Amino acid sequence: MSYNNIITALSNNITTITINRPSKLNALNKETIEELHHAFKTAETDKNTKVIIVTGSGEKAFVAGADISEFADFDTNEGEKLAAKGQDILFNFVENLSTPVIAAINGFALGGGLELAMACHFRVASDNAKMGLPEVSLGVIPGYGGTQRLPQLVGKGRAMELIMTAGMIDATTALSYGLVNHVEKQEDLLALCQKIAAKILRNSPVAIGAAIKAINANYKDGVNGFEIEIKQFGNSFATKDFKEGTTAFLQKRKADFPGE
Known part of the structure; x- marks a missing residue:
């Protein structure tokens, strides 16, 4: 456009x-x-x-x-x-x-x-x-x-x-x-x-998006930011970025996040 x-x-x-x-x-x-x-x-x-x-x-x-x-x-x-x-x-x-x-x-x-x-x-x-x-x-x-x-x-x-x-x-x-x-x-x-x-x-785009959502939740009426953080934290474990990030850390190499 x-x-x-x-x-x-x-x-x-x-x-x-x-x-x-x-x-x-x-x-x-x-x-x-x-x-x-x-x-x-x-x-x-x-x-x-x-x-x-x-x-x-x-x-x-x-x-x-x-x-x-x-x-x-x-x-x-x-x-x-x-x-x-x-x-x-x-x-x-x-x-x-x-x-x-x-x-x-x-x-x-x-x-x-x-x-x-x-x-x-x-x-x-x-x-x-x-x-x-x-x-x-x-x-x-x-x-x-x-x-x-x-x-x-x-x-x-x-x-x-x-x-x-x-x-x-x-x-x-x-x-x-x-x-x-x-x-x-x-x-x-x-x-x-x-x-x-x-x-x-350098960091996981999926994790960054989840962090933005959790931080913003603290400023929304009727929303428990701690609950959103817990949910987003848990969701992170199902991502390819989490697998790559933890594997790279244990292998002592730089992570190559797929953004998924």
Whole structure:
């Protein structure tokens, strides 16, 4: 499939998805969200893709928010549908992928942009990155999971302050808050993400997918994360990756995981 607003590339088992609307600072409109859904779904089902990196084009923005012009005249019902569909096809979808997703935050990550980064499994930021959820300055609140994921990552008090003030934080502050895992010079950002991805590639993709499911379970209402962990742990014993991993360990050699 050809895309109008994103670019995808596969190299060394890593699919890189680049949001490419530089004139709009890579803002998320309806078409871009749908294209991202398709790209993530395609990467998830591609056996050659073991890690996904998502970033923005240019040097200014990862994603500078949602395209406000698309919903400025929406009513209550339309607003609810907008948030529900977006969460379903992109933000929750990304969070629950079994393929690890790294957000390479290369500039402004505001509103829906930060919400997309937070839906990824972890985040790496360039040293010029700025992050925030400014929705209340527009008379609305974050609608793509921001009020839920930000407190999980930085704590309730910091999330309350960031959302209420509609302020931005820099990469160093985001690192100290635990919002991002690493900060790197912009020119070296993708290289660092690829280096981390290379470490992930050494391990069992089946086990990684199970670990993602177990970790996410801790943050779902009505779900006992310990029970999910026990179930996923047990399921691991029936996989070819477990057989290969344990055999390689006992034979003192590097494992060659089949991904099954």
